[in-house]
Each structure stands twice: as structure tokens, then as C-alpha cells.
Amino acid sequence: MQRNIVLFGFIILAISFTGCRTWFNYVDGPTAYISKQYAVASELLQNDYNKATNPLERSEIAYKIAESYRFNNKPQQAANWYYTAMEFALDPTVSLKYGLMLMQTEQYEEALKIFKTYARNNPLDRSRATRLLNSCQLAMEWQNETSPYVVNTLDSINTAYSDYAPVLLGKNYMVFSSARKTDAETENYGWTGEGFSNLYKAKFKQEKNRFESPQKLEETINTPFNEGTACFANNFNIIYFTRCVDDNFSQNYCQIYTATKTNGLWSEAERVVLFTDSVNVGQPCLSPNGKRLYFSSDALEGYGEKDIFVSELDEDNIWGYPKNLGPEVNTDAYEGFPYVHKDGSLYFASNGHIGMGGLDVFSAQPKDQTGLSFTNITNLQSPINSGADDFALIFDNKIKPQPKQNFLGKGYFSSARKGGFGSDDIYTFDLLEIEEPPVVVENKPEEMVEKAKPKTVFIVDGTVFTKTYLNEDEPNSVTENNTPANKATVQISSENSNITFNKRLVTNKNGKLVTELPYNSDYRITAALPGYFKESLTINTKQKTDLDTLVATVTLVLDKIFTNKEVTINNIYYDLDKWDIRQDAEVVLDELAVLLFENPTIKIEIGAHTDSRGTDAYNTELSSKRANSVLQYLNSKGIAAERLSSKGYGESQLINNCKDGVDCQEEEHQQNRRTTFKVL
Numbered sequence: 001m002q003r004n005i006v007l008f009g010f011i012i013l014a015i016s017f018t019g020c021r022t023w024f025n026y027v028d029g030p031t032a033y034i035s036k037q038y039a040v041a042s043e044l045l046q047n048d049y050n051k052a053t054n055p056l057e058r059s060e061i062a063y064k065i066a067e068s069y070r071f072n073n074k075p076q077q078a079a080n081w082y083y084t085a086m087e088f089a090l091d092p093t094v095s096l097k098y099g100l101m102l103m104q105t106e107q108y109e110e111a112l113k114i115f116k117t118y119a120r121n122n123p124l125d126r127s128r129a130t131r132l133l134n135s136c137q138l139a140m141e142w143q144n145e146t147s148p149y150v151v152n153t154l155d156s157i158n159t160a161y162s163d164y165a166p167v168l169l170g171k172n173y174m175v176f177s178s179a180r181k182t183d184a185e186t187e188n189y190g191w192t193g194e195g196f197s198n199l200y201k202a203k204f205k206q207e208k209n210r211f212e213s214p215q216k217l218e219e220t221i222n223t224p225f226n227e228g229t230a231c232f233a234n235n236f237n238i239i240y241f242t243r244c245v246d247d248n249f250s251q252n253y254c255q256i257y258t259a260t261k262t263n264g265l266w267s268e269a270e271r272v273v274l275f276t277d278s279v280n281v282g283q284p285c286l287s288p289n290g291k292r293l294y295f296s297s298d299a300l301e302g303y304g305e306k307d308i309f310v311s312e313l314d315e316d317n318i319w320g321y322p323k324n325l326g327p328e329v330n331t332d333a334y335e336g337f338p339y340v341h342k343d344g345s346l347y348f349a350s351n352g353h354i355g356m357g358g359l360d361v362f363s364a365q366p367k368d369q370t371g372l373s374f375t376n377i378t379n380l381q382s383p384i385n386s387g388a389d390d391f392a393l394i395f396d397n398k399i400k401p402q403p404k405q406n407f408l409g410k411g412y413f414s415s416a417r418k419g420g421f422g423s424d425d426i427y428t429f430d431l432l433e434i435e436e437p438p439v440v441v442e443n444k445p446e447e448m449v450e451k452a453k454p455k456t457v458f459i460v461d462g463t464v465f466t467k468t469y470l471n472e473d474e475p476n477s478v479t480e481n482n483t484p485a486n487k488a489t490v491q492i493s494s495e496n497s498n499i500t501f502n503k504r505l506v507t508n509k510n511g512k513l514v515t516e517l518p519y520n521s522d523y524r525i526t527a528a529l530p531g532y533f534k535e536s537l538t539i540n541t542k543q544k545t546d547l548d549t550l551v552a553t554v555t556l557v558l559d560k561i562f563t564n565k566e567v568t569i570n571n572i573y574y575d576l577d578k579w580d581i582r583q584d585a586e587v588v589l590d591e592l593a594v595l596l597f598e599n600p601t602i603k604i605e606i607g608a609h610t611d612s613r614g615t616d617a618y619n620t621e622l623s624s625k626r627a628n629s630v631l632q633y634l635n636s637k638g639i640a641a642e643r644l645s646s647k648g649y650g651e652s653q654l655i656n657n658c659k660d661g662v663d664c665q666e667e668e669h670q671q672n673r674r675t676t677f678k679v680l
Contacts, residue, residue, distance in 0.1 A: 033064050039194075042068035042077075059088035070097070073389065073416055073423060075104035075358075092122055092638040099132065103357035105418070106387035108136045122638050124590060125597045127524040127536065130495045131354075137500045139356040142381040150430045151383045154412070156210040157202060158421035161194050164414035165229040165283075165337070165392040166426050170236050172204045174211060174412075176426060177228030182216075194423070197226040199241060220259060220266045229283045229337070229392070233290050237261040240272065240293070242282035254282045256295060274311055274322050275299050285338045292371050293319055294346075296336035303489070303530050304332035305601075308348055310372060327489040327506050328375050329364055332528060337392040346374050349391035353377055354502045357387035361413060377504070384429065388416040406433040457516060458541040462554045464488040464511045464527045475562040482557055484511030488529040490556075495522040495538065517541050525554060526598060532558035534598040563679050566607060572630075572675040579625035581633050589630060592677065593637040606630045606646040607676040611669040612659050616650060624648025630675060645680070 029044035042065055049061040066081035079101035086094050099114035112133060119129035157163060161180040169175050181195035199221055202214035216222055223245060230241035237260060244254035257269040274281050275297065285294040293311045299322070301307075307330040309322035329335060331352025339347045346364040353362055361384050364374035384390060393413035401408045409431040416424050465482035469475070486509045494501040499521040505513045507527075517523060519541050526536040535556045543550060569592065572585045581589065596602060608627035610619040627646035635641050651659075654672050658664035 029061075029064070033068060036071075038068040038071045041065075042072065055088045056090075059085045059090075063089065063091075063094060066097070066101075070101065075101045075388070079105060079107075090635075091640055092118065093125075093640060096125075096129065096132075100357070103132070103136060103139070104387045104389075106139075106357070108140050108387075112136050124593050124637055126495060127493060127526065128597065130524070131491075131493045131502060134493065134500045134502050135354055135356065138354065139382075139387065141500075142356065142379075142385075145381065146434060147381060147383055148408070148432050148434050149380070149384050150432060152428050153420060154211070154426045154428050155421075156212070157214065158425040160422040162197070162422060162424040163426050164424040166412040166414070167230050167232065167394060168396060168398075169201065169232055171398060172206075173201055174204065175199055175201050175217070175230050175232075176214070177230075178214070179423075196224065197228040198222040199227050199230055218266050220268050226254075231285050233286060234288075239266065240284040240286065241269075242284070243269065244282075253278060253280050256281050256284045256293075272319060274309075274319060280306075283336050283338065285340060287340050287371055288342045292340075294338040294340060295322075296338065297322070299324075301530075303327055303330040303528075304352060305334045306336050308335050308338050323372060326373055327487050328373070328377060331489070331504075334359070339392075339394050340371070341395055342397055344369075344371065347393045349389075349393075353379065353504065355379060356382070356385050358389035358416070359391045360385040361390050361393045384413065386415060386417040388418070389424075390415045390417070403433065406435070407431075408433055455519060456543075456545055456547060457549045458519060459549060459551045460492070460513070460515050460517055460525070460539070460554060461551050462490065462507075462513045462525065462556070464490065464507050464513070464529070465555065465557045466529065466532060467557060467559055469560065473562075473565070475560070475565050475567045484509070485527070485529050485532075485558060486511065488527050488558070491526045491528070492517070493524050493526075494518075495524055525556070527556040527558060529558055532560055533595055533602075535559070536594070536598060561602075561679055566676040566678045569675045569677060574626055574673075577622070579622065579629045581629050586633070589633050590637070593634055593639055596634065596639050596643065603643045603680045604645075604677045605680055606634075606644065607649055607678065608646075609649050609653055609672060609674050609676070610651050611672040612651045612654060612662075613669065614651075616652075620648055620650035620652075622648070623650045626675065 029041050029048050032041035032044055045061055045065045045068065049058055049065065052058045052061060062081050062085035066078045066085055069078035069081060079098060082094055082098035082101060086098060095114055095118050099111045099118065102111035102114065115129045115133045115136065119126045119133070122129070157176065159178070159180045161178060163176060163178045163180070166174050166176040177197050178200050179194040179197050199217045200214040201217055202211040204211050221227060221239070221241065223243070225243065225245040227241055227243050230239055232239055238258060240256055240258050242254055243257045256272040256274065258272050259266045259269040279297060279299045281295055281297045283296045286292070287294070291313045295309055296306045297309050298306050299309065301324050308325045310325060311319040311322045314320050324330065329346070329348065331350065333350065333352030335348055335350045335352065337349040341347065344366040348362055349359040350362055351359050353360070361380045363378045363380060365376040367373045367375050379385065384393070391414050393411060395409055395411040399410040407430065410429070412426055412428050414424050414426055464485040466485045468479050468481050468483050470477040470479055485507055488507045488511065490505045490507065490513050492503045492505070492515065499518055501518055501521065503515060505515060507513050522538055522540045524536055524538050526534055528534045535558050537554060537556060539552050539554060569588060571588050573582060575582065606627045608623040610623050625648070627648050631644045631646040634644055651672070656668055656671055658668050658672060
């Protein structure tokens with residue numbers, strides 16, 4: 001798949017924002033892998049794997065091969081190599097990635113087994129595994145439900161290459177993105193092994209009921225680099241599209257460009273300035289009235305990897321500073337490919353909301369007429385969604401609904417599902433009205449009707465706060481006064497595999513949320529807010545009671561993320577001249593491990609400090625060993641080694657005046673003997 005949008009991975013190219021052209025030939029697998037030339041790396045690394053004899057080395061190489069296939073959107077090959085890597089893998093999350101690839105290939109029963117084992121063996125990360133278990137169960141349920149959508153492939157458009165992101169042009173044309181290569185094109189995009197993405201146009205022939213062979217748009221639109229994901233103004237004389245380009249042939253950012261058609265020809269494209277040059281912007285979509293531009297971006301104002309933003313056109317026909325659509329739509333993962341229906345509904349792709357494996361298509365309803373906020377996020381389920389990536393859904397507004405024939409609409413979308421022509425393919429769908437079968441009510445004599453005991457209703461009454469600091473630049477200056485967290489997202493998930501429950505809420509201006517929970521289960525409640533660490537707690541609804549209603553009052557307080565600022569980890573002690581992790585310290589470090597699991601993009605440096613007693617060299621060596629012991633402990637709990645680094649500072653950063661030659665109390669020396677972490 002040309003965009004390579006995956007749960008753990010990078011987001012690339014015309015639809016996904018890293019679009020460097022690659023002219024180099026790589027002679028070894030590790031270099032190709034580091035350079036993100038994954039199509040090349042997956043082949044070269046297999047040579048290294050076959051030559052290696054050490055089981056640990058073979059496991060590490062197999063993992064890189066799996067990652068290369070995953071980034072290149074080949075989930076079955078990735079699953080095979082993750083399975084190979086698992087036997088001697090030191091990182092337990094390898095099995096989690098294996099399960100994710102099984103989901104993307106719709107091997108849900110096998111994925112369930114993997115996630116259950118992972119949850120049992122990795123209790124600190126059980127909530128993530130349980131959420132994936134719930135996703136598998138929902139996916140299997142959705143596959144067996146009656147759907148209003150009828151899906152078919154678009155045979156005349158698709159090729160063995162990536163074909164995706166359709167948009168309609170006028171009455172008879174479709175414009176779409178494709179990585180196909182012409183006879184004259186020989187260059188491959190090193191990440192995918194396919195051609196570079198370009199925009200194509202195909203004409204629909206009514207008499208044949210199919211699209212004709214597509215042709216490239218003009219060179220003013222397509223370049224030797226990556227272009228894709230277009231939209232048009234209502235008069236079809238203005239185009240917006242994504243371009244990823246760099247004149248120095250190295251990695252660069254993707255931006256939205258626009259061009260105007262005059263006398264049948266497109267002008268030279270110009271960049272639409274929305275953020276700074278160092279922010280990726282793409283996947284444009286205009287509102288039906290042309291006054292709002294929706295798009296996906298990794299701007300700092302976002303909640304996750306990529307968020308959906310909207311910009312409004314001002315009186316001078318200049319696009320204003322974008323606004324994030326908020327936590328109802330955007331998650332800490334990936335959201336993109338926005339499309340706004342003529343009725344105001346938003347359709348978008350996400351792997352952050354509960355789905356079937358890869359990207360799923362969701363709908364959202366407008367909160368008001370502004371088009372700036374949405375609610376009621378709904379998964380379109382199977383057959384629109386599958387285990388693979390499903391995205392870029394649009395409706396054909398020329399097709400009128402015919403309620404008498406139960407026909408409500410027609411449209412198109414893209415998918416990497418099995419059964420297509422290539423990596424990504426374009427599909428068509430009909431939306432039908434489903435007639436619900438009549439409900440048959442069996443009348444029983446009154447004396448046979450057993451009076452059911454009313455069930456207890458369990459209510460969660462929650463409040464989310466953020467910590468406040470005397471000095472906003474000093475993490476160790478926290479006060480006892482907390483601030484209500486407005487628009488924090490709260491995920492509530494069942495931790496029991498026999499109950500499928502996942503709910504995502506957003507707090508009000510007072511940091512409040514209230515919801516009902518099903519009976520007889522354990523639940524993990526996780527609060528998140530951009531710029532803060534996630535925080536979780538667990539509750540259960542297993543209490544036996546005669547009350548009609550039980551209310552669980554919960555409070556979550558979020559810590560601010562300080563970059564390159566040391567945060568002291570309290571209650572970490574070592575025996576004299578030792579660096580082993582004591583049992584009393586394990587409890588504290590387990591909490592840090594949970595924090596890292598819940599914030600998977602965070603990388604930290606572990607620091608260890610001593611007091612001034614002893615020589616400088618001795619203290620530096622001792623503190624280095626202690627910091628490394630913490631790192632090794634966290635790694636043993638499943639935190640990937642590449643997210644951790646350690647450094648022993650010895651006595652070089654005393655926090656009081658207890659330096660060499662100064663007589664101090666033991667409590668003052670203890671202040672200097674500390675273990676810290678800082679976000680990198």
C-alpha cells in the first residue's frame with residue numbers, strides 16, 4: 001500500500017506525508033532498513049538471515065524483515081516473519097505486532113489467542129491487549145451482521161499497483177491516485193518498490209457502464225515526485241492535492257498545492273500555506289459550499305500521529321489558520337482522508353477508534369452548522385471495513401436516492417483487502433435501506449410471566465484534572481491545586497474477554513464525564529490530553545447489592561510532559577555500593593512501565609545521581625550501573641530498548657550545597673541520591 005499507514009509505523013507519501021525520491025542503490029540490508037527503503041531491505045535482509053547462525057541475531061534480523069513488510073503494507077509476509085522472530089525475541093511486543101498482522105489478514109481467531117497470551121504474560125500492558133481482544137470480537141460479529149452496503153471492485157481502474165483516493169470530476173470523470181508505472185518509467189520508490197504516486201483521470205462511458213483507460217494529469221500537476229489525494233471546487237476549475245517534493249532528493253515534507261484550469265489547461269501549482277514548512281499537510285477535502293478546507297496533518301496542535309484539521313476561507317479568499325476538529329474525531333493514533341457529505345456528515349479513516357484491524361472508515365455527525373466540530377463517531381463496519389486498511393470514502397452526489405427501490409446512494413472508497421488487484425484498490429458501493437423483519441411477540445398467560453428482578457445500574461461519575469506547577473518550566477514544582485481538564489478524552493474498556501465494551505468520551509469544561517457500564521466486569525479508564533501523560537485506573541462492576549443504582553466516583557490527575565527536564569522518581573533506593581533493583585523499587589518502576597505502555601511514542605533517558613561522598617570516578621561508575629539497571633528492568637517488562645537510554649551523572653548535578661568538604665546531614669545527602677527520567 002503506497003501510504004503505509006500502520007498501527008506502529010511511519011506515515012508516508014502522497015497520502016501520508018514523507019515523499020522523498022530515491023535514486024540510490026543499497027548494497028546491504030541494514031543500510032536500506034535505516035534509510036527506510038523497506039522494499040529493498042526486506043529482500044536484502046533475508047540474505048543476512050540465511051547467513052546468520054546465532055539464534056538471537058537471526059531473531060533480530062527476522063524482526064527487521066517483518067517491520068519492513070509491515071511498513072510496506074504486506075501484512076501476511078510481516079506476520080510470517082514476526083512469527084519467526086518470536087521464538088528468541090527479547091521484546092514481548094513482537095508477539096503483539098504478530099497479532100496485529102493476523103488481524104489485518106482477518107485471522108481473528110488466531111489473533112485472539114495471541115492477545116490472550118500476551119495479556120496473561122504482560123499484566124502491565126493488559127489493557128492494550130484486552131482492547132485488541134475486543135476489536136477482534138467486534139470484527140467477527142460485524143462480519144456476520146446484515147449490512148446496508150453492497151461492495152464491488154472497480155475492475156476497469158485497478159492495477160497490480162496501488163490505486164486509491166478517488167474523487168469525482170464533473171459528470172463523467174474520476175480522478176484518483178496511482179503508483180502504476182508507464183513503459184517509460186523505470187524508477188521505483190524505495191519504500192514500496194512501486195512507482196511514484198501520480199494523479200490520473202478516467203472517463204466514465206455510460207454505454208459500457210465502465211471507466212475508460214485512465215490518463216495522467218498534466219505535468220503542471222504531476223512531477224517526478226509523489227502527488228495524490230485531490231479534491232475540486234464546485235466549478236471543477238480549481239484543484240487541491242498533496243505533493244511531496246524535495247529538489248535535493250532527500251526526505252522532505254508534504255504540502256497541499258492548488259492549481260487553476262484556464263482554457264482547458266491546469267496552471268502551475270502553488271502551495272497552500274496552512275502551517276510552517278516543517279509540518280506535514282495533506283489529503284485535502286472541500287466542504288460542499290467550498291468555504292472550508294479539511295485535511296490531515298501532524299501539526300503540534302494535534303492529539304496524535306495525524307489529526308484532521310479545518311481551515312475557513314476569509315473575505316479575501318485566504319485560508320485562515322487551521323482548527324483541530326477536537327478529541328471527538330481525533331485520537332492519539334492516525335486520522336485522515338476526510339470527506340464531507342452534502343448533508344454535513346464527516347467521513348474519515350482512523351486506526352485510533354475501535355476497528356477491525358488497519359484503518360477503518362468512520363462517520364461523524366455535525367454538532368452544529370459551523371462544520372467545525374462533530375460527534376457520534378460510528379464505524380461503518382463490514383463490508384466497507386475489513387481487517388486491512390480501508391479509507392478515502394466518497395459519495396457520488398449525482399446519483400439520486402430512490403427510496404421506493406430501497407436505494408439510498410452510491411459511492412467509492414479504497415482498500416488493501418484481500419481479493420483485489422494489487423496493494424490498494426478502488427471499490428464501489430451501493431447504500432441500501434434494510435427492511436427490518438417484523439417483531440413477533442408471544443402472548444403468555446399472566447400467571448406464566450416471571451417478574452424479572454430489576455438489574456443494578458452502574459454509573460461512572462468521573463473528573464479529570466491536570467496538575468498545576470509553581471513554575472511552568474519546572475516539573476518538580478507541582479502544587480496541590482489541580483485544574484479541571486476540558487476536552488480530555490477518556491477511554492473505558494472492559495478487561496474481561498467475555499464482555500466487549502469500549503467507549504470513548506470527552507470531558508466538559510469542568511473535566512466531568514458520566515456514563516453507564518455493563519454489569520460484572522473489570523474496566524480500565526484511561527484519560528488523555530495533548531501535552532500530558534495518560535493516566536489510568538481500574539474499577540469493577542461485580543458488586544452484589546440490592547440497590548437500583550451504584551455510582552463509582554473516579555478522579556484522574558494528569559502530569560504535564562516536560563521535554564528534556566529531569567523528573568525525580570521517588571522511593572527508588574539502592575543498597576550500599578549496589579546497583580541491583582530492590583523489591584521495594586520494583587513497585588515504583590512498574591508504575592513507570594505502565595506510563596510508558598500508555599504513552600507509546602515517548603522516549604526517555606534514565607538518570608542516576610549520587611551524593612558527593614566518594615571519588616568522582618567511583619560515583620560516575622556507580623550511577624551509570626544504577627541507571628542501566630533501571631533501563632534493563634523496564635526492558636524486561638516489555639518497554640522496547642530503542643525507547644530507553646541511561647546515563648550516570650555521579651555527583652556532577654547536586655541539587656544542594658553538599659559538595660566535597662561540606663558537612664551535611666544524611667537527609668541532605670539523600671536529596672542528591674536520586675533516580676530521574678526525562679522525556680527526549
